[in-house]
Amino acid sequence: MTARAPRADALRNRSRVLAAAEQVFVARGTAVSTEAVARAAGVGIGTVFRHFPTKAALIEAVFRERLRRFGEEADQLVEADDAGQAIWIFLSRVAEVAAGKQAWADAFAATNLRDALTPAREQLPRALGSLLSRAQEQGAIRPDVTVAELVALMLAVSRVPELDAEGAALRARVLTIVFDGLRPQP
């Protein structure tokens, strides 16, 4: 009746596949074959499909994992003294991770964002919410901004670097503009 304990090799392979998929997708886009992912993970294709029943499910899992890690980063920033600066750091971090990485555009596009970001349940919106209200109390962020706008801006800035002629410099200037727009307005 009671479920048998999960096998050690199964758990190990699952995380290997996730890690390899992230690397390969980032490097070559989500259009790479599942076989390439399997090879990178050092497992057979059958194993990939055992853990992720379709390729779309694999892409979504990789994406959720990325969001989960952003959530963790946001959580750590909640403890910062200057909440406004924490939001600046967070947005910069998102833009930086997405820089030049076609794969995030693919993943964002392929995933149902409303599911991935169900506000009440997931860590990321919760952490962003704390960050935001603290920053608003401190007067660093205008009071009419909500988490929805923050998430939208997160998506938006993750697109900026694709132009990358000047790379990091342009990214920083765009972030400055966005951030100034987030400040309380006269």
Added chain:
Amino acid sequence: MTARAPRADALRNRSRVLAAAEQVFVARGTAVSTEAVARAAGVGIGTVFRHFPTKAALIEAVFRERLRRFGEEADQLVEADDAGQAIWIFLSRVAEVAAGKQAWADAFAATNLRDALTPAREQLPRALGSLLSRAQEQGAIRPDVTVAELVALMLAVSRVPELDAEGAALRARVLTIVFDGLRPQP
């Protein structure tokens, strides 16, 4: 020796294919088969490939056409009295056109933007440049912004609506933030 005039049916088919491709890509993404595009255009596949040697070339052509039309809209806005408002209108327009349209994300991603936007040669950056300097003279836009940032923000806002829970309302609020950031800062 002199080149023969291009055939009327060839020209007609070329623009039919372009128009059909735009419609189909917007509706179903650029992953649709070339055959579907041909069917929508009412021509054979062979004809599509005669005009656009690869599928990537077709996607790029559709995308350039879209940019060209944005360029036209920007050009018309150059004559507006209030250049700041003109930029607001332009950015809103870009966000609106991109709204919910997966295809633009695909197209942006698949195209070499630096080629498509070579500053000196294309209409869009030129028009944006005029718009921008007039707005800066009028004191509506901060002086340290360049066309590169404007284009980057254009890309950025074209991503916002994908979240679309509240659709137009969220889009407007995000645009407000971005636009306030573009104003001269205290």
Added chain:
DNA sequence: TCTAAAGTGGAGTGATCACTCCGTTACAAA
């Protein structure tokens, strides 16, 4: 009107994938 050349349509081709199936292997529980 005639004709050479450009253009057309769509069956065919080869390559690539996502996904399945099943004989083999490694593990957890007894």
Added chain:
DNA sequence: TTTGTAACGGAGTGATCACTCCACTTTAGA
């Protein structure tokens, strides 16, 4: 150690595409 079973690997399958080829049609120019 033994054993039942979950997990593994990877060849195989069917479907889908991008792109080609060529017999036929339409056009521009004479």
